[in-house]
Amino acid sequence: MAVFEDESEFIFTVDGKQIGTHKGIIKTEELVDKPFGGTFHTHTGQKFVALRPRFVDEIYHMKRKTQIVYPKDMGFILLMLDVKEGDKVIDAGVGSGAMCAALARAVGSCGKVFAYEKREEFLKLAEENLRKWGLLDRVVLKLKDISEGFDEVVDAIFLDVPDPWNYIRQCYDSLIGSGNLAIVCPTTNQVQQVVDELQKNGFFQIEIWESLFRQYKTNPERLRPFDRMVAHTAYMIFARKKYF
Ligand code: SAM
Structure with missing residues (x-):
């Protein structure tokens, strides 16, 4: 899942598809083989942290x-x-x-x-x-x-x-x-x-x-x-x- 600095969250599968967010597009192909906990950027340069979703996150989403x-x-x-x-x-x-x-x-x-x-x-x-x-x-x-x-x-x-x-x-x-x-x-x-x-x-x-x-x-x-x-x-x- 991606968590932005404004605490907004997006849960997705890393399957090569693109995820549209209010902070720009996340290209999931760029996350393949990258460690959870790393900081990445959308196509507009907005930062997000890639976290492994907890069960509680899955429930909320x-x-x-x-x-x-x-x-x-x-x-x-x-x-x-x-x-x-x-x-x-x-x-x-x-x-x-x-x-x-x-x-x-x-x-x-x-x-x-x-x-x-x-x-x-x-x-x-x-x-x-x-x-x-x-x-x-x-x-x-x-x-x-x-x-x-x-x-x-x-x-x-x-x-x-x-x-x-x-x-x-x-x-x-x-x-x-x-x-x-x-x-x-x-x-x-x-x-x-x-x-x-x-x-x-x-x-x-x-x-x-x-x-x-x-x-x-x-x-x-x-x-x-x-x-x-x-x-x-x-x-x-x-x-x-x-x-x-
Ligand atoms: N505990 C679920 C969860 O955490 O996702 C939510 C349950 S929902 C509030 C109540 C469900 O009970 C509904 O899907 C409804 O169709 C089902 N239900 C109501 N009466 C029932 C009955 N007599 N037999 C089987 N299911 C029933």
Whole structure:
């Protein structure tokens, strides 16, 4: 990726093509075999640094047709789901594939993510994104409405659909004992319905979280936060399966 002095960023593949930017054209053929971290110039002489994109950069720049799970929430969800190398997990609905990719990275090459989506156009987009990131072989993409239930029993489930309270029984049936469930909802009304269903359906250790992240400007003489912040993304609900 190219990062200019004004902090604007462009993610691209070094494939010989030219990339148009507001600072001039980047000729990617000039970057072949050059080390990451080097400084280069556009055709108008504007400087940029070539960096290897981090996964978080890919998420911010990814092609999306749905709301995605934001990086500020993603890391915490992975920890609370306790997803690790070799695990089997369910992701529903897969949407644009952001959280699915995070799960696929966490389960490693020995694990699997079973990713459910009811709309074909979103499933295709998720497939495209996962292929681009080299994660497709860790994911089983399923075009299926989760009201019909899941086909696997797994270590953890991540649920990101508009009406999650309708699928709590399906989640219970597909989790191992003490397995972890994470649900995201943008509104408190949804949270209320979810918690009610979790309590009625054998879930335990229920927690509700919201993460507030504030970024700071990097001027040492005037160290202060940015004026604007992403104040709200979603509430995160976590629960664990116990036997009745
Ligand atoms: N977590 C995704 C990400 O990080 O990119 C975004 C998920 S998006 C907000 C919600 C998705 O759930 C949509 O793509 C929608 O089509 C899908 N969905 C909604 N209800 C569903 C159902 N009953 N079965 C399967 N998928 C469903």
